[in-house]
Amino acid sequence: MARFPENFLWGGAVAANQCEGAYLEDGKGLDCSDVTLCGPTRYIDYELEIDPNKFYPSHEAIDFYHTYKDDIKLFAEMGFKVFRTSINWSRLYPTGEETEPNPAGVRFYHDLFDELHKYGIEPLVTKSHYESPLALTKKYNAWMDRRLVEYFERFARTCFTEYGSKVKYWLTFNEINNIMKAPFLAAGIDTRNMGDNWEPQIYQAMHHIFVANAKTVQLAREIMPDNQIGIMLSLSNVYPGTCKPEDVFATMGVRRRSLLFSDVMLRGSYPGYFWKMLREAGVTLDMKPGDLELIRKYTNDYLGFSYYRTNAFSVGDPMVFSTGGGFGHDNPYLKVSSWGWAIDPLGLRYTCNELWDRYQKPLFIVENGLGMVDTIEEDGSIHDVERMEYLRDHLEAVADAIDDGCQVMGYTWWGPIDIVSAGTGEMKKRYGFIYVDRDNEGNGTGERRKKDSFEYYKKVIATNGEDLEI
Numbered sequence: 014m015a016r017f018p019e020n021f022l023w024g025g026a027v028a029a030n031q032c033e034g035a036y037l038e039d040g041k042g043l044d045c046s047d048v049t050l051c052g053p054t055r056y057i058d059y060e061l062e063i064d065p066n067k068f069y070p071s072h073e074a075i076d077f078y079h080t081y082k083d084d085i086k087l088f089a090e091m092g093f094k095v096f097r098t099s100i101n102w103s104r105l106y107p108t109g110e111e112t113e114p115n116p117a118g119v120r121f122y123h124d125l126f127d128e129l130h131k132y133g134i135e136p137l138v139t140k141s142h143y144e145s146p147l148a149l150t151k152k153y154n155a156w157m158d159r160r161l162v163e164y165f166e167r168f169a170r171t172c173f174t175e176y177g178s179k180v181k182y183w184l185t186f187n188e189i190n191n192i193m194k195a196p197f198l199a200a201g202i203d204t205r206n207m208g209d210n211w212e213p214q215i216y217q218a219m220h221h222i223f224v225a226n227a228k229t230v231q232l233a234r235e236i237m238p239d240n241q242i243g244i245m246l247s248l249s250n251v252y253p254g255t256c257k258p259e260d261v262f263a264t265m266g267v268r269r270r271s272l273l274f275s276d277v278m279l280r281g282s283y284p285g286y287f288w289k290m291l292r293e294a295g296v297t298l299d300m301k302p303g304d305l306e307l308i309r310k311y312t313n314d315y316l317g318f319s320y321y322r323t324n325a326f327s328v329g330d331p332m333v334f335s336t337g338g339g340f341g342h343d344n345p346y347l348k349v350s351s352w353g354w355a356i357d358p359l360g361l362r363y364t365c366n367e368l369w370d371r372y373q374k375p376l377f378i379v380e381n382g383l384g385m386v387d388t389i390e391e392d393g394s395i396h397d398v399e400r401m402e403y404l405r406d407h408l409e410a411v412a413d414a415i416d417d418g419c420q421v422m423g424y425t426w427w428g429p430i431d432i433v434s435a436g437t438g439e440m441k442k443r444y445g446f447i448y449v450d451r452d453n454e455g456n457g458t459g460e461r462r463k464k465d466s467f468e469y470y471k472k473v474i475a476t477n478g479e480d481l482e483i
């Protein structure tokens with residue numbers, strides 16, 4: 014019996030700021046990623062001005078803005094049914110405040126989606142993926158200000174009006190639960206002048222985002238009622254560090270710092286534990302009449318999420334941040350990748366069951382992948398067995414989750430082509446089935462080269478996941 018449904022959406026995922034480059038081309042404005050450098054703390058060590066003597070990975074990235082036709086041809090060769098990317102807000106609205114969109118920016122994404130459809134590939138579009146207009150940060154500190162709701166709604170109206178007939182699957186905010194760990198990356202919020210205890214102030218920005226999400230769903234229902242608009246969270250999981258009740262209870266609290274966002278956007282209300290967080294922080298949200306009604310009425314259609322790995326958490330652990338989902342301490346029962354991230358395929362099965370039980374809404378694994386350093390052999394080949402093993406094992410887990418009764422819409426491997434790392438800005442941390450000749454300093458020809466995993470994923474898709482043999 015087939016382990017994956019007939020219409021399973023196989024594909025790959027990227028983000029505009031991590032692949033397009035052309036950071037000021039055709040009228041695009043600066044976005045927050047354009048002022049972040051290479052390095053493990055790029056999401057907190059940023060300046061709001063470009064230093065001409067520094068290298069910014071997003072400025073050229075892998076030049077997808079100009080190479081997308083050739084790259085999409087390679088995705089089609091692998092047999093992609095779907096391709097996830099984002100619309101860079103500052104390409105359409107350079108400062109975020111314009112009353113009309115930038116025509117060249119609108120045109121680019123029409124051309125991109127048309128190219129995908131040429132090969133029968135469905136676009137899966139994230140509206141905001143770590144790339145909000147920098148001007149909104151400088152003027153309003155981004156989502157701390159309620160005006161962002163209006164600007165995001167204007168951006169949504171343009172997206173749905175322009176692309177509603179070409180894009181069936183949408184996501185509002187990428188990994189928006191990361192706002193509580195990396196507010197500048199996730200929501201363009203500069204916390205450096207907000208003191209050490211900035212988190213309680215972020216709760217107001219979260220309210221603005223929940224309202225903006227609901228308004229976006231409302232617009233989607235009005236403009237493109239047959240399309241699906243999901244949410245997207247970073248949901249790599251966390252296990253109790255011991256079976257001590259205190260550790261189990263503390264770990265539930267850590268997990269709730271992520272599931273709060275899906276609870277609100279999929280169930281339509283602030284859960285009791287969020288009201289308690291507000292009480293304990295002494296925060297009274299500044300709400301407009303009708304806000305909670307909007308959030309209740311306009312919930313999202315599906316749950317998109319990223320899963321990379323799992324960690325463990327015990328009382329007293331530090332709450333570490335990582336783009337791959339970081340919490341307490343390493344799990345001694347798990348192997349780690351050559352990059353140092355834990356490998357836990359069963360954790361993906363566990364997470365799918367956890368989320369299906371909690372929401373009973375379709376799940377979409379829109380990010381799963383292995384970042385690692387690739388070796389180019391003498392003959393130019395790249396035998397990325399570690400990547401194929403990670404993919405095989407995690408697809409086995411997805412098949413098991415579907416067998417467990419979880420409804421999974423699709424799977425988009427993160428980084429089907431080497432792109433700029435979100436967490437460190439590096440090219441060295443490669444996810445792709447397609448190698449890109451470019452290093453951390455921007456040197457290289459940009460030439461594309463197939464790795465062994467290219468043919469492997471092509472076979473997986475061709476057999477609808479039946480043949481996972483490496």
Ligand code: BGP
Pocket residue numbers: 028031187188247319335336337380384427433434435436437442
């Ligand atoms: C997620 C982001 C992606 C992607 C991924 C991998 O947080 O949604 O943008 O980058 O992490 O992380 P990294 O690129 O740091 O390896």
